[in-house]
Amino acid sequence: MDSTMVEVAGHFAYFFYALASVFIIVNPVEATMVFISLTPEASAGERARISLRAAAVAYVIALLFALSGDHVLRFFGATVDSLRVAGGILLFIMAIEMLKAKPRRKVTEAELADASDREDVSVFPLATPLLTGPGAITTVIVLMGTASGPAEKGAVLLAITATFAATYLILRSSEYVDRILGLTGIMVMTRIMGLLLGAIAVNFVAFGAWNIYAGMAGLS
Known part of the structure; x- marks a missing residue:
């Protein structure tokens, strides 16, 4: 009984770790600034529809990479630990920008200018690259790749679902x-999110580098 409770607690802990990781990198609170700037003349109903479509498309993209990320890595001859190190460095750079409170660089000025001429901005640039960009894609692939067993993989998928459900509600509001x-x-x-993201990034790099070293040294 005790071992079962410990196992369940471990799954819950991994779920909250995954939820924090995905939510912080998606950062829907900051995304509201870009959302408002791209929908200045939209009615409440139109903003609700744009929010739903943007969150739904971003969710599908994240889900596809979470489920197929391992196959993509194998195709290119890479490992989850390699992605951990590379992704950790990427996330750390993003964390530094967030700590400096710089505007998001997931969407460039040229992309924003192009988006202003579009009738529908829900897919581009809102869904991608604003919500589900390289950082989010890297994070979901690493979380799924390092999950041990179906329960933890399910926890990651649930965390992704919860994140984009919250994203829809935040964008709509x-x-x-x-x-x-x-x-x-x-x-x-x-x-604050940048500080937490920096800690997650260091975790990615440390574990990825150690596992790579252990594999090359024959310690694993």
Whole structure:
């Protein structure tokens, strides 16, 4: 009984770790600023539809990479640990930008200019690369690749689902989020998330580098 409870607790812990990792890298709170800037003349109903489509498409993209990421890595002859190190470095760079409260660089000025001419911005640039970009894709692949057994893989999928459900609600309420938090509040939250993302990035690099070394040294 005790061993079962410990195992269940371990699965819950992995779920919350996965949820924190995915939510922080998606960062829907900061995404509200871009969402508002791209939908200045949209009605409440139109914003609700754009929010739903953006979150749904981003969720499908994340889900596809989570389920097929291992096959993609094998095709290119890479390992999860290699992606851990490379992804950890990428996430750490993003964490530094978040700590400095810089505007998101997932979407460039050229992409924003192109998006302003589009009638539908839900898929590009909202769903990708704003919500599900290289950082999010790397994170879900690593989390699925390092999950031990079906229960932990299910926990990752549940964490992804919960993240994008929350993303839809936050984007749909973007005006209220902006009123309550304001630019200062959003930047403070961004800095806090950047600190947590930096810790996750270091974890990725440390475990990935150790596993690579252990494999080459014949310790595993």
